[in-house]
Amino acid sequence: MRHDTPIRIVILLLALAVAVPAVQAALTIDAGGDRTVLAGEPVTILAVCNDTDALDIENMSASIDWGTRTTEPEIVLDDDRNATILDTWTYLAAGTYSVTVEVANNATGTVARDTLNVTVSPKPVEVKVAPQTLNQKSNGAMTIFVSLAEWFGFSDAGNRHATLPDPSAFTIGNATPERVNFCMKDGGTLILKYNRQDLDLAAGDNTLTVTGSLTGENGTIPVAGSGTVSVINPGNGNKGENGDGKEKVKSQHKSGEAEQQSGGKAKGKTQ
Structure with a gap:
């Protein structure tokens, strides 16, 4: 048995790997980035899809799951391998919704999906x-x-x-x-x-x-x-540590008057 046979097989495999290009995904879709809207305002999805196989509008289908319901959007062929998927939805409740756009080439059986988040504010x-x-x-x-x-x-x-x-x-x-x-x-x-x-x-x-x-x-x-x-912190402002600050001031004022009166009487008796 010749010893160079395994070497020839390895060289043949490397040659095939270089000659045959990598298999690309037959169908892709891009729904765009995340969105932020106000409640009651329409949200428009304009997704772009392309296929390595020829597209036929009769053999294509699409759907958009808005997180509250699913709709069947319009599909517009841009050329024989590219299409645009268009639909609009309005959210009436605030929150963050995960939206999934799906397109299928029913002639080849391939399906592509893309997901984005829509944040709805009041x-x-x-x-x-x-x-x-x-x-x-x-x-x-x-x-x-x-x-x-x-x-x-x-x-x-x-x-x-x-x-x-x-x-x-x-x-x-x-x-x-x-x-x-x-x-x-x-x-x-x-x-x-x-x-x-x-x-x-x-x-x-x-x-x-x-x-x-x-x-x-x-x-x-x-x-x-x-x-x-x-x-402000409850208890702060006009309140003191042991009660209402106004009452504390009033008490101090009465105490001062009592001391003055007591001092005056004592002074009179001395005289």
């Missing part, structure tokens, strides 16, 4: 707070002014058919308003009064976030806004 509203200092152990109400002029047709936002389903559903954390009023001045302002002791905010916080919902042309969507507020 629609912003303008919020003002009065007073801007909060001691949660103090009595009384904190008033929140929510501007809704944009929603009721006093701007170019296109929300002219908006309604307010439940004003009392506007919350600050777990706190709900004790009283609700609506003023049409400046286009529409929601006036909410919260019990200060119901507001669970940490000392040092400088913002107060109000969340609620409004119903527009696309359905009921979440809204949120933040106002400036200064939270």
Whole structure:
């Protein structure tokens, strides 16, 4: 047996590896990067797919799983090996959704998928707070002014058919308003009064976030806004270590008067 036979086989295999190119994926799709939108705004997916085999629109199918439902998007052939997949969806709830775009070449049986994340944030509203200092152990109400002029047709936002389903559903954390009023001045302002002791905010916080919902042309969507507020530690401010600072000052004042009166009487007796 010749000893050079294994060497010849190895050389032949190396030659074949160089001569035959690597097998490429028959079908690929690119749905683009992650997206961030506001609730109620349409999200458009424009995915690009290509195939090493010829594409035939009659033998292609596609779907988009939006995380809430699945749709069958439009497929547009750009040329014999490239196509565009197009569809639009509107989210009415805030959150992060995983979106999967799938395309299949049914003539060859190949399938390609791509996934992206869509983060949906509440629609912003303008919020003002009065007073801007909060001691949660103090009595009384904190008033929140929510501007809704944009929603009721006093701007170019296109929300002219908006309604307010439940004003009392506007919350600050777990706190709900004790009283609700609506003023049409400046286009529409929601006036909410919260019990200060119901507001669970940490000392040092400088913002107060109000969340609620409004119903527009696309359905009921979440809204949120933040106002400036200064939270102080309960017990600080006018309070001393052993009680109310004012009472302590009053006690000291009475004590001083008593000492003066006692000193005056003693002085009179001496004379």
